[in-house]
Amino acid sequence: MHGGRKVICVILARGGSKGVPRKNVKPLRGRPLITYSIDAAKKAPVIDEVLVSTDDAEIKKVAEGAGATVIDRPAELAGDNAAYIDALHHLLRSAGVKPDTLVVSLENTFPIRAPGDIERCVELCDDSVDCVASVTEVKVNPALMFRLQGEVMVPYDASLTPKNRQEMETLYAYTGSILVGSARFFMGQKSVAYGGRIKGYVMDERSSIDIDTPLDFEICEHIMGMSGR
Numbered sequence: 001m002h003g004g005r006k007v008i009c010v011i012l013a014r015g016g017s018k019g020v021p022r023k024n025v026k027p028l029r030g031r032p033l034i035t036y037s038i039d040a041a042k043k044a045p046v047i048d049e050v051l052v053s054t055d056d057a058e059i060k061k062v063a064e065g066a067g068a069t070v071i072d073r074p075a076e077l078a079g080d081n082a083a084y085i086d087a088l089h090h091l092l093r094s095a096g097v098k099p100d101t102l103v104v105s106l107e108n109t110f111p112i113r114a115p116g117d118i119e120r121c122v123e124l125c126d127d128s129v130d131c132v133a134s135v136t137e138v139k140v141n142p143a144l145m146f147r148l149q150g151e152v153m154v155p156y157d158a159s160l161t162p163k164n165r166q167e168m169e170t171l172y173a174y175t176g177s178i179l180v181g182s183a184r185f186f187m188g189q190k191s192v193a194y195g196g197r198i199k200g201y202v203m204d205e206r207s208s209i210d211i212d213t214p215l216d217f218e219i220c221e222h223i224m225g226m227s228g229r
Contacts, residue, residue, distance in 0.1 A: 001048060002122050007102040008049045008095075009041035009118075011068070012087050014078040015056030019212050024059050024108055028217065029224055034059060036111035038066040043115040046122045047104065053091040054078075071095055085186075085193050092183050099184035105193060109211040110177040111220060113203070121178045121201050130196030131181035135172040136208035143168065172200060175208050 001007060013034050017023040025032040034052070041050045052063040053071045055078035060070045071094045077087045088105065097103065102125060104118060117134070125132045143160035146153040178201065179194055189195055209220050 002046050002102055002125075005100055005102050006048050006098070007046050007104060007122060008051060008097065009044075009047045009104045009106060010088065010091055011037050011041070011050070011052045011063075011106050011108055012073075012084060012091070013052055013054045013056070013059050013063070013108050014073065014082075014087075015054065015059060016078065016080065018080065020214055020217065022058075023211070024054075024056075025062055026217070028111060028211075029221055032062045033111060033211065034062060034108050035066045037106045037108050037113075038063060038068050040113055040115050040118060041104070041106060042067055044118040044122075046119050051091060051095055053087055069095075083191070085189050085191060088186055088193060092187060097183045099182065099187070101183045103181060103183050103186055105176075105179040105186075107176040107210075110175070110207075110209065111211065112207050112209055112224065113177050114207065117201070117203060117207065118178060121180045124199050124201060125180045128197070129199040130185050131179060131194055132199045132201055133180075133194050134175045134178040134203050134208070135200040136175055136203050136205060138171045138173045141165075141168045141171065172202065175203070175210065177203065177208060177210070 013024040024034045038050055041047045050068040051071055052068045053073045054060055055073045055075055063070050071091050073087060077090055121132045142157055143162045145156035147156060211217055211220055
């Protein structure tokens, strides 16, 4: 609960994955990847319930074993071209989530996020904003980005002038690790889950590691091993 409002965590985990096959249940230091997000949510005192949306029998079994309630997702909302927001709408409708409920969306590919990060994002979600989103500092400024036309490098934005790193503006990227808003807000979103008045919650590089490739798995296992997690 937060401010008298119920708080639920939602995790969307489909069975298909192109970059890393069976990613959501692939073992990371001996545990299926999805269990890290479920455990982080369950260890955050503010979370009242954890819901997982999936089309996959193995993911369902693992999620239920970790203490989550599973909402079965139809196949048409689980394909490569299915929109995240459509699957989120289905979950909220199917679970009968009330409009004023605070919803914490966790993307499953951030296993190092801490329960405390979830707590702080919920605390930041007040009436002055529509949602709170986790962000992290970008490593490469857009002034140093290019498109390739054949073999020719063309500036991504010719209006930007490369400078010394210390002189460049600090910029942040949306990660998707944590996104908090009311169910009413999410149900009103059409193409992406975030939008409107957004409050950013800055997370460090380590906590923002996003597993999308086999190399990401190796890096994450190494970092978690060093920290004893």
